[in-house]
Structures are given as C-alpha cells and as structure tokens.
Amino acid sequence: MALKIEQRDPHVVVVHDHGNGPEPCFRSDYAHKTGHDHSRGRGLGWGRGWTQWPVRVLLGALTLSVVLASGAAGLERYLSRKYMSPQAPLSHASITAADRVDWTRQGVGLPDHAPPVVLTFHDVNKKSTSPYALTPQSFDRQLTALETAGYRTLSAKQFTNYMNGGPTPRRSVLLTFDDGTDGLWKFADRILAKHHMRGTIFLITGSMDKHRPYYLTWREIERMHGSGRWDFQSHTRAMHSVKQVDATGNTGAPLVNRLWLADEGRRETPAEYRARVLHDLAGSVKDIVGHGMPAPTMFAVPFSDGPGRQDADSTDSQARHLLKELFPLVMTDHSSVPLTASRRSASAGLVQRVEVMAKTTPDEMLTDVGQKVQVPADVRGPLSETENWGGRQTRTGFGVFVGKAPKSPQTPRYAKADYRPDSSVDWTGYGATVVIGSLGNGTNQAALGVRTNSKEPMTVVVTRNRAILLANGYKVATQPLDPRSEHTVTVKVGSDTTTAYIDGQVKLSHVSDQPSDQLTGGVTIRSGINRAGNQWPVFKGLDISPLKDTRGRE
Missing domain, CATH: 2.60.120.560 (Exo-inulinase; domain 1)
Incomplete structure (x- = not known):
C-alpha cells in the first residue's frame, strides 16, 4: 500500500522561535502553538511577558544616562578648555650662593616677631612688557629672597586675626596681587606652591570670565581657592577704570569721583554717587561669596598709585566712609601718612603696602620690606x-x-x-x-x-x-x-x-x-x-x- 504524503503549501510554513530556538511552524497550527507558549514557560525571558515594559524602561534609562554622561563629559571638556588655561611648567630662577648670603644678611637683626608687611604684586607673565608684570623667574627670585631672609607668608585670615588684636606673628609678609590676572594661575600658582607660600588676590569681579585670556576665570579661581594657597578679596566689581567727571571732559576714578551724566548734562548728586558705589562694592562681595568663598574683609583701592589716590587714602573722604561700611581694612600703595600694618593702621582701617614692580630687584624689595618691619623703641x-x-x-x-x-x-x-x-x-x-x-x-x-x-x-x-x-x-x-x-x-x-x-x-x-x-x-x-x-x-x-x-x- 502506498504511503500517502499530505502536501502543504510552502507558503503556509514559517520559521518561528517559541523559546527553544527557531523551528518550522505551519500557519494553521501557529496560533495554537503560540497560545501554549506561556503555559510551557516560553516567552518569560528578558523582554517578554509581563517583564517586558519594566525591562525596556530600565534599558532605555541606562542608555539615556550613558548618553547624558557622555554629553556632560563632553560639555565639561569644552568648558574646561574655554575657562581653564593650561598651567605652564614650573620655572626655576638662577640663584647664586652670593645671592643667598646677601639675602640672609638682610634679615639679620630684624625682630623674630613683628607685625606683617604687606606687598603688592600685579601680574606674573612670561611675555608681558608691562612695568607691572614680573617674569616667572623674577617672581621665583623674589619669593626665594623673602624665604632666605626669614619671612613666612600669611593667609588673609591670619593677617586679619592680627589686625583684629590677635598675637603678633613671626616675621612675615602678606603677598597681595591686584586685579586677578590669568598669569597668577598659569605661572604664579606653581611657584607659590614650590615655596609653600600663600597669596591673596584682589579681584575686579566683573572682569572675571571676560577679556580672555588677560583675566582669571571663576573656574580657575575656584580651583585656586580649593588648593588652600589663595584667598580672594575685593578690588571693586567694575570701578577699575576712569570715567568723565565734568563737562570739560576731565576723567577720574569712579570710586572717588562723582561722575558726569552726559545725557542729563550734570554731575551725579552725592546720593547718586553713594548709591552707585555701594551697589558696586556690594556686588563684588556677592560675586565672591556666590562662588563658594568667604565674604571679603579687605579692599584694595583701584589706582592707589594713580588717579584719585589723594582721595582714596584720605581718612576724611566720602569714599573711605563708604568702604568702611563693607570692609574693615583698606589697602593702598601710597598714603599721605606711613601706615604699614600695625595696631595704629588697624585702628585707622588703612594699610600701606610695598609695591613690587618688574624692575624691582630682590635686594631692593628686601630693603624696602626691612624698613617697614616694626622695631622696638630701643x-x-x-x-x-x-x-x-x-x-x-x-x-x-x-x-x-x-x-x-x-x-x-x-x-x-x-x-x-x-x-x-x-x-x-x-x-x-x-x-x-x-x-x-x-x-x-x-x-x-x-x-x-x-x-x-x-x-x-x-x-x-x-x-x-x-x-x-x-x-x-x-x-x-x-x-x-x-x-x-x-x-x-x-x-x-x-x-x-x-x-x-x-x-x-x-x-x-x-x-x-x-x-x-x-x-x-x-x-x-x-x-x-x-x-x-x-x-x-x-x-x-x-x-x-x-x-x-x-x-x-x-
């Protein structure tokens, strides 16, 4: 008897995976077999059955997090490149044995404990021709001279502690830097670390993140603050400039002058002057605090060696009265009365600094500093x-x-x-x-x-x-x-x-x-x-x- 083979249309045969790998399946019994998949435990793997949506959501979330993390990392790299200048290799100055002997001699005879002397630097820059900018090698020589002569550096907190009546520290200096130039991050930071010294920067806060690459960025400032080597104080928000002060076109420092209002053809009133100055000063404090740093207690007068200095250091000027409302201590490089850091200068709220210029040699700096170390009346x-x-x-x-x-x-x-x-x-x-x-x-x-x-x-x-x-x-x-x-x-x-x-x-x-x-x-x-x-x-x-x-x- 011949075997009868049932012919089926190949179009009704499909290959389907019921959970045990691919196998042929006829369309006529496809629905029947798949209907029993769940009862045989099939379809309960990842992504099937009741688990499929939570699993898919989880996988989607993981994918999204990877994408976001990658995007955030990319954004961070972009912002770092834009707002973080690379630091230059550490510079080492050429210093002879004769230098060290001379610098040691200049510290001999000075008191071991005395009120600190405050120094002013402006910029440290490899290529600048400004009379205010030291090369990295010159800056290294200046710090080496101070160290060799027996001076240590103070933080802003240690300095204000003395000025508030605290004990007289060991022979020391407060290193201050005006404006907040980017060279302090690029060059000065590593030199300061080399000497285990501290620095205090007076920021023009409205210029940070702007006028790149001349000024620091807030990212650089936050990194510097986190190192423990740097403190930050106020140099105004936007008054480090000269403005018109009268109808004839004369200019002056906005901190110490009522400005000319060209649109109205008049000068500011005393009330307008006061409101403008206080708004700027309070803004500088807000900028510094807003980036995670302590509120500044010191202020450096803009152009203390230039326009308006006769008003800025006058104890009776309106500017000084306004400054006292926010800052216990005001720094200037020129004063009508010598007031280096001392109990009397603390009482007056004014401190005269020693300015270090590009042409200042270490010997000249040490001589000037030595003349300002308080000595006993004997x-x-x-x-x-x-x-x-x-x-x-x-x-x-x-x-x-x-x-x-x-x-x-x-x-x-x-x-x-x-x-x-x-x-x-x-x-x-x-x-x-x-x-x-x-x-x-x-x-x-x-x-x-x-x-x-x-x-x-x-x-x-x-x-x-x-x-x-x-x-x-x-x-x-x-x-x-x-x-x-x-x-x-x-x-x-x-x-x-x-x-x-x-x-x-x-x-x-x-x-x-x-x-x-x-x-x-x-x-x-x-x-x-x-x-x-x-x-x-x-x-x-x-x-x-x-x-x-x-x-x-x-």
Missing part, C-alpha cells in the same frame, strides 16, 4: 644710621643735622627727618634724649619731635633762650631758658601724656584728648635758620629707650 645712637632717616629733608641731605651743612646760599633754611617712620608706627612708652648745640645768638632753632605722623604729633622747639611745646603744630606750653648755645632735651612719651625736660630742669607737659591708639609714633628731628649763611644747629648723642612707666606720667 635704639642707641640712631644719628649714625643715616640710611634709616626718612621723611622730608628739603634737599639738604642728612649732614645738615650733624654739623655738615652746605655753605651754598641756595641751601634751604629748614630741614626735617623722621627716624624709621614706617617701622615706628606703634611706638609708645618710650623716652628720647638729644643734645642740641651751636644755637648761636638766637637766629637758629632746632626741635625734637615724638608721636610722628599720629593724630597729634608733639614737638619740643628750643632756641638759645626759649623752649616751646607744640601739639600738632599749635603751641600748648612755653618756658624761658638760661641763654646757652647748647641744650639737652628729654621727652617722655606715654599713652596720652607727653612730658619734656630741658637741661633737666624746665618741664613742659601736655595730655592729649585723642584716642591713645591713634597717638603712637616715632621720633623726628627738625632744624632751621633765619637767614642764609647762619650757623645750623647740631644734633649730638640722640638715644631712644623704653620707659618703665609706660603712662609717661610723673
């Missing part, structure tokens, strides 16, 4: 230290005080010199004694001053036959003297009392009503003649020593 024979006498000497040279006056008819008739005016700012509780000779027939005079550059400097003027005590230039006491060509003057300086003795007998005294923290200061000598060709008085044997009774009272 000096024997300061008349021999001609290099330590500053102030106005009226073109005569120091020899005029010690019997070496020029004989020329053009010689001025008045001379003045201050002993270490920058490093005697906090002197009080001391006595000064000097012998003044060659007083002649009354046609010349000499003076010993104390409390130099304070709120009320005191001066004892002697002639052949009279002594006068001046407080801030006004006569407060006078006594006749036995006519002599030579007198010995002793002045005792207390917290608020100044007492003078002439020849151990005549006594003149004055009690000040000014705040005692604004009465400190050092020693000044003055000399004058009434007619050209007269004999100049001669100063002999000046000594300065601390008092046992610091009140200066008898």
